[in-house]
Amino acid sequence: MIGRQVSSRTRPWIVCLGLLAAAPAAALGADCPGHPDALGTSRTIVVDPREHPRIGTMQYRETLPLRDHEVVLTFDDGPLPKYSNQVLQILANECIKATFFTIGKQAQANPEGVRKLVAAGHTVGTHSFSHPLTFEKMPIEKAQAEIDAGIASVTAAMTDPSALAPFFRIPGLLRAEGVENLLASRGIQVWSADFPADDWRHVSPERVYQLAIQRLEAKGKGILLLHDIQPRTVAALPKIIRELKARGYRIVHVVPATADRPATPTEPVEWLLHRPSENVAAVRWPAIPSFVFARSETLRTPLLSDLNAELPSQATVSHWGVAKAGAESLPVPSRDLFEIKEGSLEVLLATTASRHVATRLAHANAADAISSRGARTRGRAAAVAAHGGKHGQTMASAARPTKLASLKKRQQ
Numbered sequence: 001m002i003g004r005q006v007s008s009r010t011r012p013w014i015v016c017l018g019l020l021a022a023a024p025a026a027a028l029g030a031d032c033p034g035h036p037d038a039l040g041t042s043r044t045i046v047v048d049p050r051e052h053p054r055i056g057t058m059q060y061r062e063t064l065p066l067r068d069h070e071v072v073l074t075f076d077d078g079p080l081p082k083y084s085n086q087v088l089q090i091l092a093n094e095c096i097k098a099t100f101f102t103i104g105k106q107a108q109a110n111p112e113g114v115r116k117l118v119a120a121g122h123t124v125g126t127h128s129f130s131h132p133l134t135f136e137k138m139p140i141e142k143a144q145a146e147i148d149a150g151i152a153s154v155t156a157a158m159t160d161p162s163a164l165a166p167f168f169r170i171p172g173l174l175r176a177e178g179v180e181n182l183l184a185s186r187g188i189q190v191w192s193a194d195f196p197a198d199d200w201r202h203v204s205p206e207r208v209y210q211l212a213i214q215r216l217e218a219k220g221k222g223i224l225l226l227h228d229i230q231p232r233t234v235a236a237l238p239k240i241i242r243e244l245k246a247r248g249y250r251i252v253h254v255v256p257a258t259a260d261r262p263a264t265p266t267e268p269v270e271w272l273l274h275r276p277s278e279n280v281a282a283v284r285w286p287a288i289p290s291f292v293f294a295r296s297e298t299l300r301t302p303l304l305s306d307l308n309a310e311l312p313s314q315a316t317v318s319h320w321g322v323a324k325a326g327a328e329s330l331p332v333p334s335r336d337l338f339e340i341k342e343g344s345l346e347v348l349l350a351t352t353a354s355r356h357v358a359t360r361l362a363h364a365n366a367a368d369a370i371s372s373r374g375a376r377t378r379g380r381a382a383a384v385a386a387h388g389g390k391h392g393q394t395m396a397s398a399a400r401p402t403k404l405a406s407l408k409k410r411q412q
Helices: 081-093 104-109 111-119 140-157 177-185 205-219 231-246 352-411
Strands: 043-047 070-076 099-102 123-126 164-168 189-191 222-227 250-256 316-318 321-323
Touching (some): 081 231, 099 104, 104 140, 111 123, 111 140, 140 164, 164 250, 177 189, 205 222, 222 231
Parallel strands (some): 043 250, 070 222, 070 250, 123 164
């Protein structure tokens, strides 16, 4: 359960990685030295990667347990000094804490950039070693090598290796079940996002700002995906922050749970972007429970007295006949009481499809009956006709001698 101690669940990473040290206190705008109008960081939440291994509604069911109008800023692909340092300065001016997903090669080339992230109190996760856009189809062994090399490179750049958070974002968000299962088995949380600002595309800083605000407004809260290696991001970020403050949004910092720092207590429903509503139909029917009966009892025959009615006699009437007075149970009906022969009309009429079959059979039987009656009628008519013909021939034969006799008499 979220909120309990996780010391029994926390395991060391490979390459001896620990978890992030104690989180700094949230910095509100009023507490930002030299910047009283700063947006600040409203609060810090602690998450257990093993309890919620995949987050971000762009790809997964769950996201971070944010309240309405709360935003988590995330930056990918750094550090790249020319632009990453400017992003760090903008965040520092606003006393904002963010999460950075660094690339192993970038950490090797710019280790000082990684150390600056840690020193500023940001959360540092990893983003593979070389950012290949083939994670969804590469062999799991190759994906594991990319993950491990990225972790090792970022860790080597840190003064304190335990500062690395067990957070990972798949390059290009090209998810693969094998990769997700591998990361989950090692206690590493997979981060997608709730909405991007498309700052990796060839668009203007104004468009980056518009997409960030429009998509945030559409969801009301969530994880924003940005890149600290893009000049358009550097140009758009101050305006995004000002607009967030103007619209009443608050910045949330995220850190991983450790043995000394338990996860923030939450309810499962808080990990959904929007709470289920009674006005929205459920996607799935609830599962039918498996009932286990401790014992089986035979119920007695219901009596008229159970219905608060007066008994006309001492006998108890049942559907099976008249039972003796005071009968305690119904007689057992015979096995063939409800038996219906296979193929009968009663069986066929049980379903819609079978009713059509039964209807056709009934029509066929009726047609056969009519045909049979017609055949019998025609047979009788033929018999009568045949009998009448023979009788006429006999009559004609009998009449011929009489006519001959008459002619003879006339001739005489």
